[in-house]
Amino acid sequence: MSTPGADSAPQLPDYVPVPESALGPALNADGYYVDRVQDNLFWVTDGTYQSAFLATPAGVVLFDAPPTIGGNLRRAVDEITAAENVPNTVTHLVYSHHHADHAGASYLFGDVVRIGHTETRRLLQRDNDRARPVPDVTFEENYTLEVGGSRVELVYHGPNHSPDNIYIHFPDHDTLMLIDIVNIGWVPIYNLNLSEDVPGYLEAPDRAMEYSWTNFLGGHLGKLGRRDDVVLHQQYIADIVDSSHAALASVDPTPYFMRYGENAWAGVAGYLDAVTNAAAAPVISKYTGVLAAADVPALTTTTTFSILQSIRLDLGGGSQVHP
Numbered sequence: 001m002s003t004p005g006a007d008s009a010p011q012l013p014d015y016v017p018v019p020e021s022a023l024g025p026a027l028n029a030d031g032y033y034v035d036r037v038q039d040n041l042f043w044v045t046d047g048t049y050q051s052a053f054l055a056t057p058a059g060v061v062l063f064d065a066p067p068t069i070g071g072n073l074r075r076a077v078d079e080i081t082a083a084e085n086v087p088n089t090v091t092h093l094v095y096s097h098h099h100a101d102h103a104g105a106s107y108l109f110g111d112v113v114r115i116g117h118t119e120t121r122r123l124l125q126r127d128n129d130r131a132r133p134v135p136d137v138t139f140e141e142n143y144t145l146e147v148g149g150s151r152v153e154l155v156y157h158g159p160n161h162s163p164d165n166i167y168i169h170f171p172d173h174d175t176l177m178l179i180d181i182v183n184i185g186w187v188p189i190y191n192l193n194l195s196e197d198v199p200g201y202l203e204a205p206d207r208a209m210e211y212s213w214t215n216f217l218g219g220h221l222g223k224l225g226r227r228d229d230v231v232l233h234q235q236y237i238a239d240i241v242d243s244s245h246a247a248l249a250s251v252d253p254t255p256y257f258m259r260y261g262e263n264a265w266a267g268v269a270g271y272l273d274a275v276t277n278a279a280a281a282p283v284i285s286k287y288t289g290v291l292a293a294a295d296v297p298a299l300t301t302t303t304t305f306s307i308l309q310s311i312r313l314d315l316g317g318g319s320q321v322h323p
């Protein structure tokens, strides 16, 4: 029992400093940073979320509208279009996926043409959130959007982080936007960036690398990515996969089931926690100081748990058939 007062303050652990390589540029007084990616493609960040836009002679095409950036999207668009001497009217808004943390400021742009995958439309109809109007234009496999002489390719490769998450390729701007898969310079947040389809999430960086690009927009934190950043993420994930297989082969479940007897779930939980911790420990030590927040135990541990469960449930690993 804790009592109110000085000793009710939580005991907070220390972590290693965020590597310099993981930190983005400073924000302006309004709390955002906007810069050219290439030619007339620009990106905006508040340090935690990212958005992008094409500034064309026929209007602005916005890619995602995270509510944390919110009104600063308008400010960033106004700032850039004034400098570029093109109209500041947002005519199109592309949804990467239906999640509110990337789309919840969509309503700020009123009556624009919204474009998204058919599954994004279905999920937004389900969610019935006035902040995220359903897309007017949908596609199943791919869609080429051309506005004011600028071209972008929207491609669906199946479920990954979410059922509807798409690849946004700017072939004329040497850029790929793929949200909530790779956090540049950082480990994924809990459970592989809260991903719903683990095999789809694991293969997404490989698909991303098949495209031609130099600049990568991952949707989170304050930096633009390069191909080396995606390779580092792939190594971190591959190490977790390897370590998970090793832990499944080496941790003996017997003591957990012996100890808890008819409380089957206590035995299962004890065993799975032991496998997860054994698999995560070497990865946490290897990446501490390399990827930011690798030493925050819950992050690598829950990501390892998701991968372990996918090895068991999707791949059939560690299953024993009763004789």
Ligand SMILES: [Zn+2]
Residues within 6 Å of the ligand: 097, 099, 102, 161, 162, 180
């Ligand atoms: Zn998401």
